[in-house]
Amino acid sequence: MPEEIAMRVSSSSTDETRLVFRSVAGEDLPRLTRLDRLCFEPGIAYSQRDIRRFLSMPGAESVIAESAGELAGFAIGHPDPPDLARVVTLDVAPSFRRRGLGEKLLDGLLGRLAASGATRALLEVDVRNSGAIAFYRKQGFSESGRLPSYYGPGLDAFEMQREIVRPRA
Numbered sequence: 737m738p739e740e741i742a743m744r745v746s747s748s749s750t751d752e753t754r755l756v757f758r759s760v761a762g763e764d765l766p767r768l769t770r771l772d773r774l775c776f777e778p779g780i781a782y783s784q785r786d787i788r789r790f791l792s793m794p795g796a797e798s799v800i801a802e803s804a805g806e807l808a809g810f811a812i813g814h815p816d817p818p819d820l821a822r823v824v825t826l827d828v829a830p831s832f833r834r835r836g837l838g839e840k841l842l843d844g845l846l847g848r849l850a851a852s853g854a855t856r857a858l859l860e861v862d863v864r865n866s867g868a869i870a871f872y873r874k875q876g877f878s879e880s881g882r883l884p885s886y887y888g889p890g891l892d893a894f895e896m897q898r899e900i901v902r903p904r905a
């Protein structure tokens with residue numbers, strides 16, 4: 737069931753835009769791939785085939801946010817039994833950043849994965865991506881390891897983890 741919330745259009749404005757949240761559908765894939773290429777450099781960005789593969793993993797969950805049909809952001813993850821939730825990617829379009837959308841997408845994704853039993857979230861992030869590392873630290877993640885050449889020769893990743901607190905029923 738799509739969920740709709742209002743968010744401020746810009747930090748200097750009181751105007752609000754309505755964002756609709758729902759799961760990713762097959763027809764979203766070209767737009768998701770374009771946004772991922774905007775967010776990440778070649779070699780790190782996913783292809784449409786990669787995204788389709790992640791979405792078809794057992795128990796995979798996704799959240800997409802749209803504003804008047806425009807893609808504002810999305811998140812994809814999947815369970816890694818017995819207790820892990822792996823965050824595959826989290827992408828917010830540049831014009832929608834720093835307004836709480838990344839947090840909302842991450843919460844939505846982890847909430848869905850927690851509902852199927854995950855109690856810890858785990859992700860990898862480029863060690864050079866200081867904005868995303870700051871974002872994830874703000875969301876309670878901390879570095880649990882460094883993965884040498886994870887994205888290719890000499891391109892290391894931090895592994896980051898946090899507990900998932902399940903909302904009370």
Ligand SMILES: CC(C)(COP(=O)(O)OP(=O)(O)OC[C@H]1O[C@@H](n2cnc3c(N)ncnc32)[C@H](O)[C@@H]1OP(=O)(O)O)[C@@H](O)C(=O)NCCC(=O)NCCS
Nearest residue numbers: 775826827828833834835836837838839867868870871874
């Ligand atoms: C990382 C990303 C998802 C954050 O999305 P966002 O919607 O801008 O994040 P939020 O508005 O929810 O940020 C919440 C808090 O995280 C921190 N934060 C977010 N982006 C930050 C940045 N670039 N630098 C420092 N802190 C940051 C801030 O504390 C922020 O609160 P504030 O705006 O009140 O200071 C977004 O910048 C993005 O899509 N980047 C490109 C793709 C990427 O790197 N994805 C993550 C790796 S998988």
